[in-house]
Amino acid sequence: MSTYIVRRTLQAIPLLLILSVMLFALVRMAPGGPLAQAERNPNITQEQIERLRERLGLNQPFYVQYIKWARTIVLEGDLGDSIKSGREVSVMIGERIPNTLLLVGVAFLLTLCVAIPLGALSARKQYSLLDYVVTTFTFAGQSVPIYWLGLMAVLTFYVWIDNPFTGKPLFPAGGMYSIGSDKGLGDLLWHMVMPVGTLSLAWIAWYSRFFRASMLDVLNADYMRTARAKGLSEGRVLYIHALRNAVMPLVTMIALDFPSLFAGALFVETIFSWPGMGRLFWEAARGRDYPVLLGVILINAGLIVVANILADILYGVIDPRVQYD
Amino acid sequence: MTEAALDNYEATSLTQLTLRRFFRHRMALLSIGVLALVIFSALFAPLSPYGPTEQNPSNDLMPPSLDHWFGTDDLGRDVFTRTLYGGRISIIVGLAATGLSLLVGVVVGALAGYFGGWLDNLLMRITDAFLSLPSLFVLILISTVLRDMPNSAMRNSVWIVVVVIAVLSWMWPARLIRGAFLSMRHHEFVIAAESVGVGDWRIMLRHILPNSVGLIIVQATLSVGSAIIIESGLSYLGFGVQPPTPSWGNLLATAQVYALRAPWLMIFPGLMIFITTMSVNHIGDGLRDAFDPFSVR
Numbered sequence: 001m002s003t004y005i006v007r008r009t010l011q012a013i014p015l016l017l018i019l020s021v022m023l024f025a026l027v028r029m030a031p032g033g034p035l036a037q038a039e040r041n042p043n044i045t046q047e048q049i050e051r052l053r054e055r056l057g058l059n060q061p062f063y064v065q066y067i068k069w070a071r072t073i074v075l076e077g078d079l080g081d082s083i084k085s086g087r088e089v090s091v092m093i094g095e096r097i098p099n100t101l102l103l104v105g106v107a108f109l110l111t112l113c114v115a116i117p118l119g120a121l122s123a124r125k126q127y128s129l130l131d132y133v134v135t136t137f138t139f140a141g142q143s144v145p146i147y148w149l150g151l152m153a154v155l156t157f158y159v160w161i162d163n164p165f166t167g168k169p170l171f172p173a174g175g176m177y178s179i180g181s182d183k184g185l186g187d188l189l190w191h192m193v194m195p196v197g198t199l200s201l202a203w204i205a206w207y208s209r210f211f212r213a214s215m216l217d218v219l220n221a222d223y224m225r226t227a228r229a230k231g232l233s234e235g236r237v238l239y240i241h242a243l244r245n246a247v248m249p250l251v252t253m254i255a256l257d258f259p260s261l262f263a264g265a266l267f268v269e270t271i272f273s274w275p276g277m278g279r280l281f282w283e284a285a286r287g288r289d290y291p292v293l294l295g296v297i298l299i300n301a302g303l304i305v306v307a308n309i310l311a312d313i314l315y316g317v318i319d320p321r322v323q324y325d
Numbered sequence: 326m327t328e329a330a331l332d333n334y335e336a337t338s339l340t341q342l343t344l345r346r347f348f349r350h351r352m353a354l355l356s357i358g359v360l361a362l363v364i365f366s367a368l369f370a371p372l373s374p375y376g377p378t379e380q381n382p383s384n385d386l387m388p389p390s391l392d393h394w395f396g397t398d399d400l401g402r403d404v405f406t407r408t409l410y411g412g413r414i415s416i417i418v419g420l421a422a423t424g425l426s427l428l429v430g431v432v433v434g435a436l437a438g439y440f441g442g443w444l445d446n447l448l449m450r451i452t453d454a455f456l457s458l459p460s461l462f463v464l465i466l467i468s469t470v471l472r473d474m475p476n477s478a479m480r481n482s483v484w485i486v487v488v489v490i491a492v493l494s495w496m497w498p499a500r501l502i503r504g505a506f507l508s509m510r511h512h513e514f515v516i517a518a519e520s521v522g523v524g525d526w527r528i529m530l531r532h533i534l535p536n537s538v539g540l541i542i543v544q545a546t547l548s549v550g551s552a553i554i555i556e557s558g559l560s561y562l563g564f565g566v567q568p569p570t571p572s573w574g575n576l577l578a579t580a581q582v583y584a585l586r587a588p589w590l591m592i593f594p595g596l597m598i599f600i601t602t603m604s605v606n607h608i609g610d611g612l613r614d615a616f617d618p619f620s621v622r
Contacts, residue, residue, distance in 0.1 A: 015453075015454045015457065018454060019454070019458065023463075026466065026467065026470055027466075027470065029470060030469075030470040030473050139603070139606065139607070139610075140599075142606060143550065143599060143602040143603035143606050144602075144603075145554050145557055145561075145595065145599070145602075146558075147558060147561050147562075147577070148591075148595035148598065148599065151577065151580070151581060151584075151591045152591070152592075152595070154581070154584055155584060155591055155592075158584070159584055159585055159588055173584075256456065258457075259456075259457065259458060259459050259460055259461075260461075262459055262461075262462070263459070263460070263461035263462075266461055266462070266562075267558065267561075267562075270562060271581070281462060281465070282465075285465050285469050285564065286563065288469065288473065293462075293465075293466050293469070294466075296462065297459055297463060297466060300459035300462055301457070301458065301459055304457050304458075305457065308457060
């Protein structure tokens with residue numbers, strides 16, 4: 001088992017390396033580059049720019065620059081400094097990661113809690129009214145852009161519907177805490193309702209449809225007939241035999257889907273001004289803050305690799321047929 | 326079968342069977358109607374009395390009325406006209422990005438599935454690498470870099486959006502086509518063709534590819550839907566089609582600022598994206614059932 005994890009991790013390394021070379025080259029291609037601001041400043045002479053270029057190592061060949069850059073990341077965990085604020089990129093991202101994980105984690109848990117029962121019920125009662133409603137809902141949910149869902153949530157719960165007791169909007173349009181509040185849990189939850197709801201609604205559509213399909217596969221399997229023939233109770237057959245087998249493809253799906261979970265977070269954080277990594281990335285892209293952009297992408301790619309490895313391990317735990325050695 | 330019975334026997338081709346199955350899918354048929362309406366309205370957008378970028382500052386932020394069906398925006402432009410023109414861009418980008426990603430995907434998938442071995446291994450590792458990219462983030466980075474390029478023709482081009490979307494979405498068709506080629510590689514008809522000396526390329530193009538047309542058409546339909554969603558998403562965030570050229574996504578971008586004063590700005594362009602992708606997905610669903618020889622519908 002442990003050697004398997006080591007092998008997976010080793011396989012991930014060339015992937016991250018290639019990605020980092022491509023991204024580094026792309027950013028170096030960008031006109032202006034790190035010296036753009038200095039070049040535009042009339043108070044800085046050409047000579048000073050040359051000296052700056054030398055100090056930043058920009059006069060060296062590409063591969064030397066890359067190796068230097070990669071080495072500081074790996075050895076020192078240093079992603080460089082933001083062009084805009086001058087702060088360390090790793091610190092900026094570190095502040096935002098917990099907020100993103102909170103948002104994505106809560107929304108994802110909610111998604112699983114709704115999607116698995118919904119998909120299972122829908123498959124169990126195939127072609128019933130419930131199945132019809134669920135299928136229609138999932139189809140609509142897969143076709144709706146998540147940012148529009150978020151905008152419609154703002155329109156409904158911020159613009160149109162007011163809290164009947166206070167006369168203020170039912171939910172805040174954005175942010176994580178009210179301005180000047182004591183940052184309590186209640187305030188946080190109140191701010192989380194719309195972003196979490198938007199993300200979950202979109203994800204529930206995908207996952208319940210997927211789980212319905214995998215449940216249908218399982219329900220028609222031979223071992224289901226065997227289980228019933230053995231005289232097991234229907235509840236045991238469904239909840240122990242069927243559910244467990246249907247959950248396995250879901251694990252793979254979740255692992256493959258990780259990039260799109262972060263993409264969803266980027267949209268929702270942007271709409272609701274949620275101070276997470278996605279929002280940081282969006283602001284950095286508007287301001288051409290390349291070190292921040294690179295940093296967020298690398299951290300994201302790393303998180304995706306870790307998630308894939310975790311999913312593989314989990315797969316071995318729930319499916320005894322999978323043997324790692 | 327007797328001679329007379331044979332005379333009366335009408336052969337049904339595979340295409341006929343497929344079409345017949347498709348026409349039994351009611352949602353798909355309805356969706357074709359809806360999609361046709363969307364496309365026609367986009368085609369005939371110039372018939373509108375307003376221009377897509379025609380401003381009328383004295384008429385800003387007007388609610389929907391008989392003169393302005395979807396209201397007007399902050400510069401007094403007619404939102405209905407802009408939505409129609411936006412549809413042109415969004416649909417063209419969706420189709421072009423799908424075409425390009427399918428082209429790459431089919432080539433990669435066919436080579437990997439047919440030749441197998443180290444080539445398959447290499448191509449699939451690359452595919453896996455692309456699949457585990459945080460693609461939306463990379464899309465935004467690429468678009469940011471490209472829009473800084475000195476060449477302004479390139480900077481504002483819609484085609485950049487097309488290429489960028491295609492570069493990050495060819496992996497799904499590639500995997501699918503690889504699977505199809507891999508399984509057909511050892512079918513009798515391929516072995517038969519090989520044994521009479523047909524070359525590799527001819528087998529791929531004339532024997533296996535036509536047999537995967539159904540798969541490709543279904544995949545193409547579904548990816549048009551997702552390409553439209555990606556394009557509008559990028560444009561919404563400000564990294565896709567650039568204003569003043571309208572696209573469904575960038576129409577929504579300015580709308581959020583006016584959420585309180587002009588909520589209608591947010592509703593209609595998004596509704597168009599929703600209706601269009603929903604129709605496209607229903608058609609894809611219908612096609613999938615129609616091409617499936619084991620379908621019982």
